[in-house]
Amino acid sequence: MPIEIDPTRAEGEDKRVFFLSTEQHDNIAAWLNKKIDIPFLPDGKELKILRKIVIAVDRNLMKVIPSEYLDGAHDKTFELEDAVADALKEYAVPALLEAIPLPFLRRTLQRKVVNKLVDLLVDAIAEKTTLDEKIEAVINGV
Numbered sequence: 001m002p003i004e005i006d007p008t009r010a011e012g013e014d015k016r017v018f019f020l021s022t023e024q025h026d027n028i029a030a031w032l033n034k035k036i037d038i039p040f041l042p043d044g045k046e047l048k049i050l051r052k053i054v055i056a057v058d059r060n061l062m063k064v065i066p067s068e069y070l071d072g073a074h075d076k077t078f079e080l081e082d083a084v085a086d087a088l089k090e091y092a093v094p095a096l097l098e099a100i101p102l103p104f105l106r107r108t109l110q111r112k113v114v115n116k117l118v119d120l121l122v123d124a125i126a127e128k129t130t131l132d133e134k135i136e137a138v139i140n141g142v
Contacts (some may be wrong), residue, residue: 019070019129020058020126020131027135029054036113043087049104050113056100057117064095065121073124073131085126 030061038046060128061070065088072078080088093115097122124134 018058019061025054031139053113060070060099064092076128079128080126085122089123
């Protein structure tokens with residue numbers, strides 16, 4: 001029987017599917033719902049769609065950002081150089097937009113949502129904070 005090789009993963013790479021917790025999905029979607037308006041949708045439906053987008057981005061994060069960097073979002077001692085953080089943001093947004101079909105949103109709105117998500121995540125990695133602390137700060141407007 002032939003061995004199946006997943007070309008999207010390096011040998012021995014982390015087998016996690018999701019990086020974020022369910023609570024983080026909910027909190028990030030609620031934050032995005034305050035920041036972004038999807039035309040012609042009531043807030044309840046908007047929140048559900050944003051949560052689905054957060055989950056879709058999460059499912060693809062480890063394909064575009066190495067887990068060694070992502071793990072830094074949970075480690076207060078981890079810090080990225082500004083140039084590396086900028087490069088991650090510059091690469092991750094178009095890569096995620098390519099990987100995630102969002103035909104129900106205008107392209108500019110797709111970019112805005114994914115950009116905010118990537119900024120939040122990379123900022124948590126780059127700064128000496130955790131992702132949960134960063135999420136709490138943005139929700140509280142700090």
